[in-house]
Amino acid sequence: MKAIYDVLAPAKLNLFLHLTGRRPDGYHLLQSVFMLVDWCDTLHFELRSDGQIQREDLNVTLPADDLIVRAARLLQQTGHTSLGAHISVHKSIPAQAGMGGGSSDAASTLLALNRLWKLKLSTEQLCALALQLGADVPFFIRGRNAWVEGIGDIIRPLETTAQCPTGRFIIVKPQTGLETAKIFSAPELKRDKKPATIAGFAADHYHFGENDLQPVAQRLCPEVTQALEWLELQGLNPRMTGSGSAVFAHIPEQHESKLDLASAPGTWQIKQCSNMEVHPLLGWATSDKSSVGV
Structure with a gap:
């Protein structure tokens, strides 16, 4: 090879x-x-x-x-x-x-x-x-x-579709980025959330919990708030991923055709995605003999 x-x-x-x-x-x-x-x-x-x-x-x-x-x-x-x-x-x-x-x-x-x-x-x-x-x-x-x-x-x-069901998502990346270190070093960051359970998450996959980093990110980057508000106007329930600045929302079935992508600022990156059940390279660290593009 x-x-x-x-x-x-x-x-x-x-x-x-x-x-x-x-x-x-x-x-x-x-x-x-x-x-x-x-x-x-x-x-x-x-x-x-x-x-x-x-x-x-x-x-x-x-x-x-x-x-x-x-x-x-x-x-x-x-x-x-x-x-x-x-x-x-x-x-x-x-x-x-x-x-x-x-x-x-x-x-x-x-x-x-x-x-x-x-x-x-x-x-x-x-x-x-x-x-x-x-x-x-x-x-x-x-x-x-x-x-x-x-x-x-x-x-x-999470190995079953019941634990992480198939879905479609819209992801919005504002032009401004965020540095992870600045988020985690913010004095107002809340660090005392009560531990959650997988069962609690599985009962409401795409509306469960919140992103504790999001309030700090919104203060540091107003575009995060703008992107969240734009997704809300699309009738969706958005939140930030990781330390931002990208935000996303699950797209309910039959809702994808109703999205008004043209109303978003031209400087944003917007992509509609599906989740993946497994990584494309799953098994490459074992004796699995499958290959991609070899």
């Missing part, structure tokens, strides 16, 4: 996000449901024999030492391989959106290079590496919609 093309890296939405506490080291304790959606970046991997990690940005210029490069180097070092890779990246997921685009790219890089370099690392081994890159990365490695707790490291898959 000399190359793997058209490797997808899907975005995620936080159906709710509660902060239940804060550890002495400053990390926040949370509860959330992470859900995969079919808004994806696309990566291509070509084998290099000289050990070099080279990244080519096809449409958006990324930082030189981004999570893709860091993931590749970490896997290279851990796997004790002399092989390298040329990685081409086509970005679709917006940055500073709370949709996990960078984390998803890192996870897909670990999964693809694990296969391309024939390292045969397990899911658990890759998750251990993923956690060194960011709290969201292990979720994408595990590859299923999940109930997430702790600092993002406790991941419980």
Whole structure:
């Protein structure tokens, strides 16, 4: 195998996000449901024999030492391989959106290079590496919609449609982005939410709970409020995902044709998505022999 093309890296939405506490080291304790959606970046991997990690940005210029490069180097070092890779990246997921685009790219890089370099690392081994890159990365490695707790490291898959039913969503990314660190360092941020249960979530999937980061985000970025209000005018029940600035809403059946997309500001990115039952690369860390674009 000399190359793997058209490797997808899907975005995620936080159906709710509660902060239940804060550890002495400053990390926040949370509860959330992470859900995969079919808004994806696309990566291509070509084998290099000289050990070099080279990244080519096809449409958006990324930082030189981004999570893709860091993931590749970490896997290279851990796997004790002399092989390298040329990685081409086509970005679709917006940055500073709370949709996990960078984390998803890192996870897909670990999964693809694990296969391309024939390292045969397990899911658990890759998750251990993923956690060194960011709290969201292990979720994408595990590859299923999940109930997430702790600092993002406790991941419980939601494996049935009853736990996470199929749905359509509209996602709005305002022009202005938000830095996660500014949200979590805000003095007014509430961190004392009563712990929720999966049963409580399952009783009202798309209206359960709230995003505890949203009030701070609205103060820092008025466009978040504008996007929420625009979705409300569409007759939907919106909320922010992650630390923003993207907001989203579940689209009830038969409601999609009623959306007035032309009334939104032209600077916003708007996409109608479906959720995904599993990650496109699920099984790539095991003996699964399926392949995509090889």
